[in-house]
Amino acid sequence: MLDAHDLTKSFRTGDGAIKVLDGVSVSVTAGESVALTGESGSGKSTLLHCLGCLDAPDSGTLTLNGTRLDGLDEAGRAEIRRRHIGVVFQSLNLVPSLTVAQNLSFQARLAGRHDADWTRALTDRLGLAPMLARYPEQLSGGQQQRVAIGRAIAARPDLVLADEPTGNLDEDTAERVLSLLLDLVAETGAGLLMVTHSPRHAARLGRVLHLSGGRIA
């Protein structure tokens, strides 16, 4: 479903150019869950951003369901994100001026795929029903994380990309949130690529990839 071949990505910084991705190839099939591990600074978020059409690779090929994505401009990438990809960001990126209910549904509405029954089921499963009228700042970290997961899955994307979705949670809460994410993604049949620093969490996914030296080791 997702097929990336030989991706490269460099950044220009005050210290000169750094090559973060140096020929990365990754594929994720529908219904498959893949963990992405690697040291801090190894390029995991950069790779996720390229795969999720949030950024463009410098070279390499990227296809989603047979459609080439690597040559798209920003508008084309935005369209692909809207139609096919759900992202759980490291920093969550909830919209502070929208309620939990609005945060959960606005991307699905934008994609023209709002489904009230599915959103209600998601809300119940994520334990968010009692707090639909609250704003993100009125939620705990774990509650915010659950809203971010619900938002990513509400539009039933083909591909879910999650950047340390349980990063700031205590171990018990992290296990529960991860279980919810895995169950919900499995139910939709989406592919999942999840960045994690936890070997235990990585082992719960179907396959583990390790990024090192700009390549998948």
Ligand SMILES: Nc1ncnc2c1ncn2[C@@H]1O[C@H](COP(=O)(O)OP(=O)(O)OP(=O)(O)O)[C@@H](O)[C@H]1O
């Ligand atoms: N926009 C940018 N401009 C310049 N350098 C960047 C940019 N984004 C990332 N980098 C650099 O690219 C490298 C990889 O960063 P990235 O965030 O992808 O790593 P990571 O593996 O996700 O790290 P962490 O586990 O700490 O989140 C780092 O050296 C970082 O400083």
